[in-house]
Amino acid sequence: MDALSSLADGFAVALTLQNLLLALLGCFLGTIIGALPGLGPSNGVAILIPLAFTLGLPATPALIMLTSVYYGAMYGGRISSILLNIPGDEPALMTTLDGYPMARKGQAGEALALSGLASFVGAFFATCGLVFLAPLLVKLALLFGPAEYFALFSLAFMTLGGIASRNQAKAAIAAALGLGIAMIGVDHQTGVPRFSFGEVSLYDGINFLVAIVGLFAISEVLIFLEHKGEGEADAGKLKLGRVTAPLSMIWNCTGTMLRGTVLGFLAGVLPGAGASLGSFIAYIFEKRISDRDGSFGTGNPRGVAAPEAGNNAAAGGALVPMLALGVPGSGTTAVLLAMLLALNITPGPLLFQSNPDVVWGLIAALFIGNFMLLLLNIPMVGLFVRVLLVPPRYLMPAVAMISFVGIYGISGSTFDLMVMIIFGIMGYVLRKIDVPLVPVILGVLLGNEMEKNLRRALTISDGDWSILWGSPLAIALWTFAILGFVLPIFIGRFVRPKAAVGQAAVEEADPD
């Protein structure tokens, strides 16, 4: 197999001391970020990108560290779900349903061990899926012209808006806001300034790292300030015995984990769905087929294994469209895409040909990181439990300050810091009124690329708009896009996590 020999080369890249240490650091930080309520994977990766960037890490090591953070956060989210009944991040919401009841029955150690193992199974097989599916998608993507790319970008926005949001109009507003922000600055094709109002600092456009850190990290601090004093961790609740699960329990859950993995992976590959949908579908499906005595929701181990396998598999699946097409499927992969763009690497089919060491080194590092995470998350889980006890009143100022350090490190300009604060306020207001942030980010990231492809397509056709739907491939993409946007309006009640769980109080509507 072609993919396997490339993967072997990837292991040669990943197995250097520096890359192994970075992967370990990423896994460790990621688990902490995932475990801390309020600091989800997108926020965590967003804060760390400017740092990785200003430290001058080359592309492969930076990407290895940050995707390790991403995988680690998916593992870590379950810890506070199980022990505190507070999801550490959005995809871990479903794990509270059976994880917390298990902890109350005195089975916290079993629940943590089982969910750690389920996370491993999900992430491992999803990474295998990535190895085989990504090259296939690349072959398809090589057939794409500008018109198809334009349709593909539209597809990403429309499915993201359709599936991830409760309100399609608000998702469309979010996407338009992001695209509008991307238009600021000098037009790449004709060299004329747009929307910069004579302000020279705006000629370069808005740096998307500034926008991302502001929207995610700074707004998080503001949200915390609004809710201060609510739901803090209590040391008394965090007792856990030995972290092991009996073999019979693991054996009983093997099928559950594998089903969760397949469903989660598929949900992850869909553009716009992400890990939250993966864990949701895995849980609901498992409940349908194996809940004979109505014990789901009262501490059934399968109810812990299914969503954890699902969300970790979805995390791996979401990397497929990001790497192969350059179109991220979720919030965190959008943030990872931002890092690649900041390093002047454009993901997509050409990445596999021009920088195979980056892609395959990353994938190999994910396999290695996965084993590290298994070790960190079962024998050493007690360490992370202690981190949960750091009160937010010390944590959030540190998060804010690290965000400032990162952005200041990129440009050294006060102007960028001000722009970041403005984005923070904007992020806070948008979250309050339930406008998803991920389409905004995606718009800021992809806006220029999208316009470039549209204009190229129309240059080829000499201004004839029908080129946009001029090939069967483009028509198929448009059909999917429209279905992805319209179908959830009718069947949305079944696939939308928050509405069904009844925990609408969770403010974020973003797929991680």
Added chain:
Amino acid sequence: MTDRVFGLICVALAGFFIWQATQIETGFIVDPLGPSAFPIIIGGILGLAGLYPIVKPDAPPAWPHLRRLLEIAFAIAVMVAYAMALPEAGFIAATCVAAALLSWRLGASPLKALAAGIGISVGIYAIFHLALGLSLAKGPWGF
């Protein structure tokens, strides 16, 4: 109500955006579409989507009480002041004050907040500047 106001803002913003797009001067390089067509499409989408919350608003979110809003405004003011003070006062001094103020407003007692401020600024300085070599803002005292 919140949604209606938001929708109106979006429609107004869309109008402004489209108007600005028509004002873009074309240079001597031309392509069939030009620099203003795509922004006009975006403005159109923003305006149309903005109509929906006006016609059919969601239930309003729970806005915080005035006191909490003032707290948030205070935190924003601290961050703005921090951004401006950074090049003047140097990293350690500015970060120490800003982190202490934020920590105090998040519920730490004044003394503990001060300790947190010192801990956070010295900690970041040690890790990112001394260990990793990231350049931070230099103040009058060189740190």
